[in-house]
Amino acid sequence: MVASLYGVDEEQKAVWVFLEQEGGKLTGVCLELLAKGRRLADQAGWQLGGLLLGRGVAELAQVAIAHGADEVILAEHPLLELFTVDGYSRVTFEVLMQYKPSVLLLGATPNSRDVAGRLAVRLRTGLNADCTDLRLDADTGLLISEVTGFGGGILALLESPDHRPQMSTVRPGVFPRGEPDRRRQGKVVRFPVELTDDVIHTRIAERIIGEERDLTQAEVLVIGGRGIEGHFDLMQDLADLIGGEVGSTRPPVDEGQVERERMVGQTGVVCRPKVAIVCGVSGAFHFVVGIQEADTVIAINSDPEAPIFEFADYCIVGDVFEVVPALVAALRPAPEVSEVSHG
Amino acid sequence: MAELHMVVCVKVVPKPEEIRVDPETRLLERAGARSEINPPDMNALEMALDLKDRYGGRVSLLSMGPPFFEPYLRVALAMGADHAYLLSDRDFAGADTLATTYTLAKGIQKIGQVDLILCGEESSDGATGQVPPGLAEWLDANQITLVNRLDVDVKRQLIRGRREIKGGYEVLEVRLPAVISVQTASNEPRFMDYRIKSQASMEDRVTVWAKDDLGAEDSHIGLVGSPTRVSGLAQASTHERRRQFLEGAPEDIVGQLASILHELS
Numbered sequence: 170m171v172a173s174l175y176g177v178d179e180e181q182k183a184v185w186v187f188l189e190q191e192g193g194k195l196t197g198v199c200l201e202l203l204a205k206g207r208r209l210a211d212q213a214g215w216q217l218g219g220l221l222l223g224r225g226v227a228e229l230a231q232v233a234i235a236h237g238a239d240e241v242i243l244a245e246h247p248l249l250e251l252f253t254v255d256g257y258s259r260v261t262f263e264v265l266m267q268y269k270p271s272v273l274l275l276g277a278t279p280n281s282r283d284v285a286g287r288l289a290v291r292l293r294t295g296l297n298a299d300c301t302d303l304r305l306d307a308d309t310g311l312l313i314s315e316v317t318g319f320g321g322g323i324l325a326l327l328e329s330p331d332h333r334p335q336m337s338t339v340r341p342g343v344f345p346r347g348e349p350d351r352r353r354q355g356k357v358v359r360f361p362v363e364l365t366d367d368v369i370h371t372r373i374a375e376r377i378i379g380e381e382r383d384l385t386q387a388e389v390l391v392i393g394g395r396g397i398e399g400h401f402d403l404m405q406d407l408a409d410l411i412g413g414e415v416g417s418t419r420p421p422v423d424e425g426q427v428e429r430e431r432m433v434g435q436t437g438v439v440c441r442p443k444v445a446i447v448c449g450v451s452g453a454f455h456f457v458v459g460i461q462e463a464d465t466v467i468a469i470n471s472d473p474e475a476p477i478f479e480f481a482d483y484c485i486v487g488d489v490f491e492v493v494p495a496l497v498a499a500l501r502p503a504p505e506v507s508e509v510s511h512g
Numbered sequence: 513m514a515e516l517h518m519v520v521c522v523k524v525v526p527k528p529e530e531i532r533v534d535p536e537t538r539l540l541e542r543a544g545a546r547s548e549i550n551p552p553d554m555n556a557l558e559m560a561l562d563l564k565d566r567y568g569g570r571v572s573l574l575s576m577g578p579p580f581f582e583p584y585l586r587v588a589l590a591m592g593a594d595h596a597y598l599l600s601d602r603d604f605a606g607a608d609t610l611a612t613t614y615t616l617a618k619g620i621q622k623i624g625q626v627d628l629i630l631c632g633e634e635s636s637d638g639a640t641g642q643v644p645p646g647l648a649e650w651l652d653a654n655q656i657t658l659v660n661r662l663d664v665d666v667k668r669q670l671i672r673g674r675r676e677i678k679g680g681y682e683v684l685e686v687r688l689p690a691v692i693s694v695q696t697a698s699n700e701p702r703f704m705d706y707r708i709k710s711q712a713s714m715e716d717r718v719t720v721w722a723k724d725d726l727g728a729e730d731s732h733i734g735l736v737g738s739p740t741r742v743s744g745l746a747q748a749s750t751h752e753r754r755r756q757f758l759e760g761a762p763e764d765i766v767g768q769l770a771s772i773l774h775e776l777s
Contacts, residue, residue: 485758
């Protein structure tokens with residue numbers, strides 16, 4: 170067996186969250202992990218820590234404290250202004266080797282996954298990706314990570330008994346956010362960063378940030394699958410009327426019909442809307458996990474045998490190209506018959 | 513550098529659509545499912561073959577798995593790859609990400625003189641996407657993940673990869689050697705050439721290596737080298753739904769649906 174760089178006997182009894190920030194904000198999944206981490210830490214009587222890297226991001230430490238952190242390690246440096254896997258992995262490694270937390274949670278975002286994959290090898294420890302639930306055994310201090318198996322029907326529970334830190338990544342939307350408490354007190358500890366240009370091997374040649382969509386917070390979702398044949402304008406019409414966002418299954422995203430951020434499911438986001446209207450979707454399990462937290466699911470599909478109906482509250486067997494326009498017409502407020510003033 | 517040498521990591525997985533869940537036991541029935549090369553790995557292979565078309569060089573395939581993977585590697589050879597390496601040993605079984613990336617890294621070191629390693633975004637069975645950064649770490653190589661377009665400056669030993677980020681994109685530049693993961697469905701994998709296919713099965717273009725060939729340490733491979741343990745299995749509990757079919761003439765159904773939506777919002 171390969172030993173991790175620090176072991177169980179050296180660990181600090183704490184749950185840590187890697188606080189990814191972008192554009193002066195903590196990512197949504199970090200807030201979700203702080204809420205979950207707080208509950209895990211309370212159950213075990215542990216501390217909840219946050220690790221925040223960047224430049225000019227000190228005020229975000231207070232946001233993390235308001236969301237449940239007891240302590241935030243703040244590592245600021247000009248070379249950390251923009252994310253590079255080299256710079257962020259290096260500093261994170263140094264902080265972890267100094268504080269040796271038992272548990273490290275990261276969002277399953279592209280950048281945090283890059284750091285997680287590098288660090289797990291550098292630290293010689295286990296890494297559980299895309300966990301759907303987390304538990305902390307108060308007696309043994311073991312983190313138990315739930316992941317969905319192939320096809321999704323089976324859950325596996327994973328643990329790393331002898332290696333530290335116990336690392337897991339979680340997709341956005343899996344856990345709900347908590348309400349921030351601005352009066353919460355916490356400690357901010359500055360970590361001295363020494364970084365030089367020569368350790369950053371990545372050059373950012375171009376970077377264009379557009380409008381960000383966060384489907385995890387949408388209250389109403391209209392989701393199109395392969396069966397809508399790329400007619401997302403139809404989905405948008407319905408979404409606009411009921412104040413919702415448009416989502417998609419994987420195939421239309423892969424076909425380039427709709428932006429990747431709108432992808433719902435195991436490889437996209439997990440949503441928890443009040444209502445999800447699912448159109449022309451067959452209902453593969455890797456999609457269904459993305460809507461199982463929805464309060465109500467309405468499915469429209471022409472095939473009465475489609476598996477999606479197993480996962481819906483209201484089932485409509487019909488052609489989406491007839492049902493959706495008719496629904497749009499029914500929901501659209503009748504044009505006001507404006508009485509032309511006779512005066 | 514004489515020529516660009518690329519290695520594409522490929523995995524053979526059961527076809528997800530052929531895996532059935534037994535309605536009684538809710539256990540997965542994998543036995544009847546046919547296998548295929550992990551579809552995201554086909555995008556990595558296509559990107560490598562396209563780079564070979566543009567810049568020259570050669571493309572090797574690397575896989576870790578049982579001997580039955582070999583015919584699948586031959587299909588990939590028939591698409592235009594030059595050679596395949598299969599890391600096959602009973603002691604590799606049960607590997608988690610740490611042990612898998614260690615073993616693949618050993619394979620790449622044994623192949624030697626590798627400039628660029630291309631991986632699929634994730635595997636359709638494990639879907640962890642953690643192999644590319646882990647591999648880069650073992651090899652002390654640079655990395656760019658989720659690339660959908662790649663250019664190589666062969667003379668300056670640089671690659672430029674474009675990746676999507678929230679609401680936009682970025683172009684990252686790193687020096688070779690490097691590991692990249694290729695965004696799923698970012699290209700159309702080419703068909704295999706049947707003339708090569710018949711050659712490919714004749715010629716000795718698949719090399720199989722066991723742990724001793726790699727000089728892999730027993731403590732680092734397979735189940736023994738894996739920090740992660742499966743402590744339990746459970747059935748996925750899905751939210752119990754009403755499953756109420758709306759009946760009636762189409763306009764009735766739409767009416768019912770409209771009032772349900774009014775009630776809910």
